[in-house]
Amino acid sequence: MPAAETGLGATLAHGFGRVHWPLVRSGDLFELKYGRALVESSRRPGFIPVFGTNGQCGWHDTALFSGPGVVLGRKGQGPLGVEWVKGDYWVIDTAYSLERRRKDVDLKFAYYLIKYVGLNHLKDGTSNPTLGRDTFAAQLFPLPPLSQQLQIAHALSLLDDKIDLNRRMNQTLEAMAQALFRSWFVDFDPVRAKAEGRQPEGMDAETAALFPNRFVESDLGNAPEEWPIKRLGDILELKRGYDLPxxxxxxxxxxxxxxxxxxxxxxxxxxxxxxxxxxxxxxxxxxxxxxxxxxxxxxxxx
Known part of the structure; x- marks a missing residue:
C-alpha cells in the first residue's frame, strides 16, 4: 500500500473523509526544518524555550525560529512530542520545526490535528526510531477551508485555555493546602496561638476548639497536649496490590x-x-x- 494510504494518511482519510475535505500531501503543505544542536553547557540564561524530541528541555537567550510555531519530535524510543509554541523558540537536532508552505493552512489547526493523530506510528528503525521527512511528506492531510480551520483551532484553543486555567488553579490550591497542613500539623501554629492566649489566625472558633492550648514534652520534642505520638505501624497497614496485567x-x-x-x-x-x-x-x-x-x-x- 502506498505510504500516503497508510499511517497518518489512512487515519485522517477515514476520520474526515465523510465531511468532504480534500486530502493533500503533507509535503505540499509543510516543510520539516531541522533543529540545531545546543548542548546544555552552551545554553545561556534567557527566556527562549528550547525544544527536543519529547518537548521543552530548557531555556536559552537566542531563538532559532520565529513563533508562533509547531515543534515535532524526530527520534527516540519514547513518544514524539507535538508542541505549540506561542513565541520565538529554539529546536535542537532531535526535533523539527513545522513550517507551512501555503497561506491557506493554519498552523494551530495543523498542530491540533497532528497532536490528535500522533507521530509514533510513522517512526522507522529499531535502535533509535526516527520520523523521516519523506515519510511525513507522503502522508495525506485533510484541508478544510481556511475559515473552518480557524474556527476549529479557536474552539480547541478555548478548551486548552480552560484546561490550563484549571491546572494552575489546582496547583495554587495544592500549595495552599500544603502550607495550611504545615502550619497546623508541623509548626502547630494554632496550638501555639492558644497557648499564648491568642485566637488562631484565620480560623473560626469551632475549628480552633479542636486544637489543644498547651504543649507537652515527647520523644519528638514539644507536641500538642492530648495528641499522642504513635508508630506508623500501629495505625497504618501497607497492603500489597493484586496482579492485573x-x-x-x-x-x-x-x-x-x-x-x-x-x-x-x-x-x-x-x-x-x-x-x-x-x-x-x-x-x-x-x-x-x-x-x-x-x-x-x-x-x-x-
Missing amino acids: SSQRVLGAVPVVSSSGPSGWQPVEEYREVRAAVVTGLEHRELADYQPVVVFRDPEVY
Whole structure:
C-alpha cells in the first residue's frame, strides 16, 4: 500500500473523509526544518524555550525560529512530542520545526490535528526510531477551508485555555493546602496561638476548639497536649496490590492504580479494595517487576 494510504494518511482519510475535505500531501503543505544542536553547557540564561524530541528541555537567550510555531519530535524510543509554541523558540537536532508552505493552512489547526493523530506510528528503525521527512511528506492531510480551520483551532484553543486555567488553579490550591497542613500539623501554629492566649489566625472558633492550648514534652520534642505520638505501624497497614496485567483490564468506572500512578480502569463489580487509601510505589529497582496494583471504588480518591 502506498505510504500516503497508510499511517497518518489512512487515519485522517477515514476520520474526515465523510465531511468532504480534500486530502493533500503533507509535503505540499509543510516543510520539516531541522533543529540545531545546543548542548546544555552552551545554553545561556534567557527566556527562549528550547525544544527536543519529547518537548521543552530548557531555556536559552537566542531563538532559532520565529513563533508562533509547531515543534515535532524526530527520534527516540519514547513518544514524539507535538508542541505549540506561542513565541520565538529554539529546536535542537532531535526535533523539527513545522513550517507551512501555503497561506491557506493554519498552523494551530495543523498542530491540533497532528497532536490528535500522533507521530509514533510513522517512526522507522529499531535502535533509535526516527520520523523521516519523506515519510511525513507522503502522508495525506485533510484541508478544510481556511475559515473552518480557524474556527476549529479557536474552539480547541478555548478548551486548552480552560484546561490550563484549571491546572494552575489546582496547583495554587495544592500549595495552599500544603502550607495550611504545615502550619497546623508541623509548626502547630494554632496550638501555639492558644497557648499564648491568642485566637488562631484565620480560623473560626469551632475549628480552633479542636486544637489543644498547651504543649507537652515527647520523644519528638514539644507536641500538642492530648495528641499522642504513635508508630506508623500501629495505625497504618501497607497492603500489597493484586496482579492485573493490562491485557486483562476491561474499561469500567473504577481506576486501576500502580506504583507509577493511574494505569487503567476496571468494571465496578470487579474492584478489590473498597475504601479510600494512599498508593505508595516501590522504591527498590530490583522489585520493579512486582509493581502493586490497587483498585478503588471512588475514582476521585488516590
